[in-house]
Amino acid sequence: MTRVVLPAPLRTLAGVTGEVQLEVAAPVTVSSVLDALEERYPQLCGTIRDRSSGRRRPFLRFFAGEEDLSHEPTDVPLPESVARGLEPLIVLGAIAGG
Amino acid sequence: MSGVRVLVGTQKGAFVLRSDGTRRDWQIDGPFFPGWEIYHVKGSPADPSRLYASQTSGWFGQVIQRSDDGGASWSPVGGEFAYANKPGTHQWYDGTPHPWEFARVWHLEPSLTDPDTVYAGVEDAALFKTSDGGGTWNELPGLREEKTGSSWQPGAGGMCLHSIVLDPSDPLRLYVAISAAGVFRSDDGGDTWRPANRGLRSEHIPDQDAEVGHCVHHLAMHPARPDVLFMQKHWDVMRSDDGADTWQEVSGNLPTDFGFAIDVHAHEPSTAYVVPIKSDSQHFPIDGQLRVYRSRTGGDEWEPLGSGLPERDCYVNVLRDAMSVDSLEPCGVYFGTTGGQVYASPDEGDSWAPIARDLPRVMSVEVQTLP
Numbered sequence: 001m002t003r004v005v006l007p008a009p010l011r012t013l014a015g016v017t018g019e020v021q022l023e024v025a026a027p028v029t030v031s032s033v034l035d036a037l038e039e040r041y042p043q044l045c046g047t048i049r050d051r052s053s054g055r056r057r058p059f060l061r062f063f064a065g066e067e068d069l070s071h072e073p074t075d076v077p078l079p080e081s082v083a084r085g086l087e088p089l090i091v092l093g094a095i096a097g098g
Numbered sequence: 099m100s101g102v103r104v105l106v107g108t109q110k111g112a113f114v115l116r117s118d119g120t121r122r123d124w125q126i127d128g129p130f131f132p133g134w135e136i137y138h139v140k141g142s143p144a145d146p147s148r149l150y151a152s153q154t155s156g157w158f159g160q161v162i163q164r165s166d167d168g169g170a171s172w173s174p175v176g177g178e179f180a181y182a183n184k185p186g187t188h189q190w191y192d193g194t195p196h197p198w199e200f201a202r203v204w205h206l207e208p209s210l211t212d213p214d215t216v217y218a219g220v221e222d223a224a225l226f227k228t229s230d231g232g233g234t235w236n237e238l239p240g241l242r243e244e245k246t247g248s249s250w251q252p253g254a255g256g257m258c259l260h261s262i263v264l265d266p267s268d269p270l271r272l273y274v275a276i277s278a279a280g281v282f283r284s285d286d287g288g289d290t291w292r293p294a295n296r297g298l299r300s301e302h303i304p305d306q307d308a309e310v311g312h313c314v315h316h317l318a319m320h321p322a323r324p325d326v327l328f329m330q331k332h333w334d335v336m337r338s339d340d341g342a343d344t345w346q347e348v349s350g351n352l353p354t355d356f357g358f359a360i361d362v363h364a365h366e367p368s369t370a371y372v373v374p375i376k377s378d379s380q381h382f383p384i385d386g387q388l389r390v391y392r393s394r395t396g397g398d399e400w401e402p403l404g405s406g407l408p409e410r411d412c413y414v415n416v417l418r419d420a421m422s423v424d425s426l427e428p429c430g431v432y433f434g435t436t437g438g439q440v441y442a443s444p445d446e447g448d449s450w451a452p453i454a455r456d457l458p459r460v461m462s463v464e465v466q467t468l469p
Binding site: 007008009010012013043045046047048051052057059060093094 | 131132133134155156157158159160161174177178180
């Protein structure tokens with residue numbers, strides 16, 4: 001199972017309280033994880049990536065394996081540790097500063 | 099006993115305020131959707147239990163929420179707003195062409211007769227419609243594709259379609275207002291549109307009485323006199339007596355004719371309310387005194403209403419969708435401020451009291467009068 005950590009507003013919108021666990025067929029990529037996430041929680045469509053272009057919403061980041069994958073192609077396989085659920089794919093809302 | 103439900107959209111969530119017909123004691127429920135910007139919440143005139151909310155966020159985009167039980171519970175429905183056809187461009191602030199890009203839903207206007215039909219005014223300016231209770235939204239592209247569309251420019255708050263007025267006497271007639279393009283009218287249910295700004299003058303555009311380019315802030319209509327429309331423009335309070343064919347200024351003796359909100363008394367079609375704001379660079383009341391102004395003559399002659407409102411040191415704003423009325427007797431008037439207060443008057447504006455004091459910045463106030 002692949003694990004996904006969502007920002008609090010999206011956990012509320014999806015009606016979940018903790019991490020989300022998803023069955024994702026190999027190869028496990030950011031895109032395939034988001035496909036599975038949106039299939040289970042259609043209310044999240046458009047909240048993480050643009051509905052038509054598929055592009056990441058600009059104020060969100062994708063972290064996994066202590067790496068920022070936000071600018072990487074989304075069809076590249078995620079680290080094995082993420083694919084196997086040893087560590088999560090983190091969807092993070094960029095923090096407003098000031 | 100009849101009751102009132104006040105639907106409040108704020109910068110950090112929605113609130114539902116309830117009272118009985120006396121309008122003395124209020125229960126506040128919420129926040130719903132905490133942390134999200136709630137641009138607008140409105141109930142269906144055909145089914146008061148059916149509510150719609152525009153929930154938006156710079157981080158997470160647009161969600162439309164629906165309640166079927168008067169706001170006790172909510173469910174996300176469709177949030178996809180895709181422009182029809184090839185959207186093309188409008189003008190950017192610097193006059194260069196800028197692609198039409200969806201940002202958020204500013205205003206939701208439920209049909210007068212069908213709880214499943216709702217119009218949505220969005221930024222960048224366009225009009226959408228759902229006929230399935232918010233599940234799917236389709237653009238009415240005739241507005242954006244009107245011959246002046248490519249020349250529209252955003253106001254300081256973005257190029258938003260913020261006002262939608264439905265004519266109760268003619269289901270094919272709709273009015274919308276866009277900042278900073280102006281008013282547009284359709285007589286065929288939204289298929290085709292024409293600018294309806296004759297009589298407006300705006301100093302911030304080179305041709306002051308141009309066909310489009312006016313920063314209209316809000317529109318209001320009394321259902322018993324649908325040809326009469328009231329407008330709060332960037333500067334100027336205006337009235338049309340002919341379905342927006344022509345407009346005349348009715349600012350009269352207002353201390354400033356800048357403002358955002360405007361509404362009409364529920365039982366007196368010639369009684370209008372505005373909240374004068376000092377200027378376009380100073381979005382707060384004059385001299386720190388929060389005042390609603392009422393005209394019983396369709397404008398021109400205005401009286402200040404301040405009983406119960408702050409007398410000093412008040413520097414809040416009242417945004418365009420943050421005023422509403424109930425239809426009890428006497429008519430109740432309500433407005434919310436950027437300081438998080440919601441004020442109510444159970445006596446047509448003669449006296450006021452806060453019914454919520456410390457909410458987040460209030461972006462919209464809508465009132466439902468319940469049987």
